Amino acid sequence: MTLPLKDLPLAELAGVEKQAFRDAMAHLGSAVNIITTDGPAGRAGFTASAVCSVTDTPPTLLVCLNRSASVYPIFEQNQVLCVNTLSDLHESLSNLFGGKTPMEARFSAAQWLTMATGSPALQGALTSFDCRVSQVTQVGTHDVLFCEVIDILRSDDSHGLVYFDRRYHPLMRQKTSA
Ligand SMILES: NC(=O)c1ccc[n+]([C@@H]2O[C@H](COP(=O)([O-])OP(=O)(O)OC[C@H]3O[C@@H](n4cnc5c(N)ncnc54)[C@H](O)[C@@H]3O)[C@@H](O)[C@H]2O)c1
Numbered sequence: 001m002t003l004p005l006k007d008l009p010l011a012e013l014a015g016v017e018k019q020a021f022r023d024a025m026a027h028l029g030s031a032v033n034i035i036t037t038d039g040p041a042g043r044a045g046f047t048a049s050a051v052c053s054v055t056d057t058p059p060t061l062l063v064c065l066n067r068s069a070s071v072y073p074i075f076e077q078n079q080v081l082c083v084n085t086l087s088d089l090h091e092s093l094s095n096l097f098g099g100k101t102p103m104e105a106r107f108s109a110a111q112w113l114t115m116a117t118g119s120p121a122l123q124g125a126l127t128s129f130d131c132r133v134s135q136v137t138q139v140g141t142h143d144v145l146f147c148e149v150i151d152i153l154r155s156d157d158s159h160g161l162v163y164f165d166r167r168y169h170p171l172m173r174q175k176t177s178a
């Protein structure tokens with residue numbers, strides 16, 4: 001007898017290996033962001049593609065942060081952050097913030113403004129969302145940070161940057177015809 005999918009025990013449904021999941025996820029193009037924070041625990045930043053709009057009332061983003069990242073305790077304590085969405089000019093900066101580089105070397109490679117929460121905003125970012133962390137949920141290896149947006153900086157001229165198939169791709173704006 002074959003059981004309907006909804007009646008199968010969870011163990012039999014949990015059949016996707018981590019590598020198969022990652023290979024499939026590499027097919028989802030995503031924006032690239034540098035998430036920054038500053039506060040009592042100090043300044044830190046990391047590259048993140050796991051960023052998503054949740055609701056516009058109140059304006060809220062989510063950011064997924066691996067609890068094994070060196071920056072994790074700093075974000076956990078500060079409870080504020082800035083989501084800096086990268087332009088096509090920021091590929092090497094994304095790699096610097098993507099792991100293993102000392103924090104001072106990451107920040108000294110670019111220019112930063114200070115937002116109302118104290119979090120650094122990347123000069124020249126496509127968009128900077130200044131946020132307070134409003135809720136945190138743990139799922140597996142990651143914390144899902146729900147972030148209420150309290151201020152926004154925008155650059156309407158820059159091109160975009162997409163991470164797809166484990167590589168960066170520039171995303172050009174269409175010129176509007178006169
Ligand atoms: N959500 C994440 O934590 C996340 C996302 C992208 C990349 N990364 C890290 O960046 C590095 C390079 O990644 P890559 O895309 O070139 O190759 P990869 O094979 O490590 O990852 C492919 C895709 O799988 C997903 N992924 C990777 N690691 C994950 C994790 N720990 N949890 C949830 N999803 C994950 C992402 O969508 C990623 O783009 C790796 O160390 C990877 O772990 C982490």
Ligand SMILES: Cc1cc2c(cc1C)N(C[C@H](O)[C@H](O)[C@H](O)COP(=O)(O)O)c1[nH]c(=O)[nH]c(=O)c1N2
Pocket residue numbers: 032045046047048049050051064065066068069070071094095097098099100101163
């Ligand atoms: C393109 C791309 C995208 C992501 C990442 C990397 C890269 C290159 N990394 C990994 C993350 O940036 C890295 O773990 C941190 O920089 C922390 O590294 P250290 O522990 O400080 O070396 C990452 N980590 C995370 O927790 N959530 C995410 O969404 C992403 N996305």
